[in-house]
Amino acid sequence: KNKGLQVLKANSGFSSGGSTLLGYIGIDTIIEQMRKKTMKTGFDFNIMVVGPSGLGKSTLVNTLFKSQVSRKSAGWARDEKIPKTVEIKSVSHVIEEGGVKMKLTIVDTPGFGDQINNDNCWEPISKYINEQFEKFLKEEVNITRKKRIPDTRVHCCLYFIPPTGHCLRQLDVEFMRRLSHSVNIIPVIAKSDTMTIEERQEFKQRVRKELENNGIEFYPQKEFDDDMEDKSDNDKIRETMPFAVVGSDKEHQVNGKRVLGRKTAWGIIEVENPNHCEFAQLRDFLIRSHLQDLKEVTHNIHYETYRAKRLNDNGGLAGGEPLNGLSLKKQRLFFI
């Protein structure tokens, strides 16, 4: 779907009192032109994964994008030690599908939640996100601006909740509370093959309730729903979140087909089987329907919030631009 562009349907001979279109103009071809241009330039997507080590973050990212895009190669890095403070490591790959090129950057946060004392372990992450906003802001207020500002802002943060089956931990609440206003947080329940379907439903309900009680708005945020259609779509998604996922980069034979899954002594867990886990839903949501929206919300809401705050604080930047009384209402911006 393409929001914001109104397409006039040319109906020959139809008079509506406004414009009378006789014959076909071809305005609707602008979509095709945009498409061609997008395909040529390609686009960026930056996704951050946060969670204690061992929850399958790298495997999930590899499974989502069907390629070895994560920081680690498949299998455990035997000598890898837990870093003493949270580090930010980003890796970029260009992947292509159907003629469309995407520069995918995975930002990993090893060390999060792994220490005995995890106080303020979210600070390096918050700092990183703000630094990316700052970079973009500086480019934007430059006198001579680049045609296409490189976008390193974090579009989406997958937060991995350990499948304890009880409820959210303090650390989870603290992190999401502090960062839900600077980045789109998508909570996922990692390694969910440890819970039965019942346990999973109960756990999700409890988690949703706790998020609500703590005022944590995860993506898709209710306040940014454009219209009724959006709202009903997003409501359905919000009811199923957090998605309970299982990741795997190994293939097994099931019913004559080769599927991605995990083979245990009691059966094979199929990653893309909606009866087994919600990986397929997460993938469709993240990549096939809301990828562009994630970028737009990041640009129009989170970035603008940061920008407004910065400008208000500094009373203007090094370009001498006067303050413009920015409204924080969602604007419709195209960016190519």
Added chain:
Amino acid sequence: MDAIMLQEKLVERLLCPRVRTARQKEKQYVGFATLPNQVHRKSVKKGFDFTLMVAGESGMGKSTLVNSLFLTDLYKDRKLLNAEERINQTVEIIKHTVDIEEKGVKLKLTIVDTPGFGDAVNNNECWKPITDYIDQQFEQYFRDESGLNRKNIQDNRVHCCLYFIPPFGHGLRPVDVEFMKALHEKVNIIPLIAKADCLTPNEIKKLKDRVREEIDKFGIKVYQFPECDSDEDEEFKQLDKELKECTPFAVIGSNTVVEARGQRVRGRLYPWGIVEVENQSHCDFVKLRNMLIRSHMHDLKDVTCDVHYENYRAQCIQEMTSKLAQDNRMESPIPILPLSTPDVDTEKLIKMKDEELKRMQEMLNKMQQQMHDKDQ
């Protein structure tokens, strides 16, 4: 029981003067070979007690495993706290006691639970309440042992600590290492890999190897199975060897009964299959249960008494003697123990005992004086 009765009859006949010829035949046989059976009978009458501690983050399946091991429902009325309620929670120590009887043998089982461990954002020294508790039990036993009335000493010492390692990590985490290092010289630690049904067999093997490696690397002394006697049969030795190579045990617990392969078993029902708790190819639950209850329960108690408690006692006495030497006080016949956590009840008890001691001492002195006078 039949064997005991048989041997008792034998002893009877030996001591009975009526059957002389039989006695003369069995002159070589004295009869104390029945001692183990006598001990057995007495212990069965007295009953056993066992204190088991479970430690690990919440959500590791500790309560479920305890219920599965002892086929009880100890945690029926438990309320789970949500994240907000947990913010100010410190590590607590909660004891549940249950009496189990099986084939005439009574067991008083105490489970020591440690809710709150590892759940906070800052978990510095979150094991301190646990080490304090274990020390307190040792101290109480030490006092009782040194006291005058030793008939009914209650043994509340922790015999075994099951430590639950999350299966999600790549080995031991810093908090796991620190916890085990703080406790390995106070209690028998048995590390377990919790919720093992989220790992494939390959992953379990890798994780076990990794954990064993790290336990060696950090010098953690977990509970070691005693070596087999050389006169045990080959099958037993083989089983023992397998058991040792299987540690740490990867366990699964369940509170529900499911139908698998035509039978009703404890298990977990997933869309992709059924996990059976007691199926050895699914997890090591059976091995853990056999080891904990059926073969090594007594050894765990022995090691607690002979090693951990004795270490504590030696340390305590050493501290006291060095303190006394510093203070230059008169050595009292019964040691006065330094209080680590004074509370009102123990204070009263100590005062009572002190007074009792004084009276005894006075009486002794009087008697000595009397005797001395008499001699003179």
